[in-house]
Amino acid sequence: MKLATRVAVSVTVVVPVLVLAAGLLLLGLVQRDLRQQQDARLQERGPAVLPDVRALLNADRNDRPKAEQNQQRKVLGGVMDAGIRVRNAQGSVVLEGGPQPADAVQLPERTPDGPVTVRAKGHAWRVLSVQVAGPAPGTLWLFAPASATDPQLAAVRRRVLLVAVLAAPVSGLVAYGLAGRATASVRRLSRRAAALDPAAGAAAFATAPVGVAEVDELSAAIAALLARYDEQAARTAQALDTARSFSSAASHELRTPLMSMRTDLDVLAAHPDLPSDDRAEVVRDLQGDHARLLELLTALRMLALGDLVDVSSFGSVDLCELVDSAVGEAARRHPGARLTADLPVELRVFGWEAGLRILLANLLANAVVHGHLPPEPPRITVRLRAEGGSAVLTVDDTGPGVPPGEREEVFQRFHHRPGSPGSGLGLTLVAQQVALHGGTVTVEDAPGDDPGVDPGGTGRTGHTGARFSVRLPLPVPDSPAAWVPARRAWLSFSSGG
Known part of the structure; x- marks a missing residue:
């Protein structure tokens, strides 16, 4: 079933129900208003006929039949269509006329709050009781049938039902048209x-x-x-x-x-x-x-x-802690190597922690394996500092260094120096992780004494070693990462760059 049809059917069912509910409320209000009007008429006619009733009771007390008859006609004319009953102080009915309950029905002696309802044999009456004071006291009752308002209530009821019957198809058609127009954009989508x-x-x-x-x-x-x-x-x-x-x-x-x-x-x-x-x-x-x-x-x-790797794996990482851990692990794996580290207290970068560990482990492993001349032990110096919006990591060794013509090739996949025991992928991993973190890695001569000078008392001259420098961008406060991990097939590339 289409959405427009569903809306139309729902409206066709709901609108008549709402009309009927409103009609029931309206009937109650109309009934209350009609009763109030009926009571108001009774309360208006009571004081209007009271002087004639008092005169009637005086004629009855003085035994003046002709005057009594004249007063009865006046009283009946004054109450119009309402019922009336007048009783003297002795309990005798002096006047009785119009619609009213049977004589056996007990009537209220006083109605201080206005007319009340009296029921007898399936009929209901609104009754107003007025006490007549004076030389000839008595009681005046005015009556109005409660069913007098039924024709008006029936007319309202019929109109409510008619509106409910007509509202069902009309509201359904209107709702179908409006819903169809409202869902046109959904159908296009x-x-x-x-x-x-x-x-x-x-x-x-x-x-x-x-x-x-x-x-x-x-x-x-x-x-x-x-x-x-x-x-x-x-x-x-x-x-x-x-x-x-x-x-x-x-x-x-x-x-x-x-x-x-x-x-x-x-x-x-x-x-x-x-x-x-x-x-x-x-x-x-x-x-x-x-x-x-x-x-x-x-x-x-x-x-x-x-x-x-995905950017969701990246987060704030303390690079100092990772470097210190990597230096300690390298020293444990290579007891003969001499590693020193110069680190600040804290330096945080936006990175992939596992990838940075891979970078550091392979960079230090390369320095330990290749950064010395036999029979000397490896002497590795690691420094970390912040410089110009970047974290700069340098790893210096005292090995044979890297010739300028080979400094790009060392990062290529499966690049081997003659006699190298490695897989040829260590520095490739370093280059991959640096690229993933939006940084750079370079190779140059390690700073040292001039060639021909023995820098460490080793008896060897003309050598300064190699320095690997890694630059990683520092995060900008209150800003997201400025890069997305580089997408590059490191397993399949065959040339540097």
């Missing part, structure tokens, strides 16, 4: 939604306001729903692309260590009597390949997480 191409998305549903609040709210809700659908579809597509890239990168990079492990296993299977030294060497190779596999898979998983 429904047709637009039904004809919408799912591939077009929320942009194809843009519509100008029609001026009807409910319709505009519904249109805005549909547009918001389509926008959320587009966002979810984009995220799903990105997740599928990330999964495909993960699978492709994993299959490509895992082929070499898996083939090496297969060769070592074949050697062990083919030569059960292999000398213990050779067998130990094969086992060490297997263990090394296994560790490389685990490191590679862990790095790929972290890259995938970075590709899929």
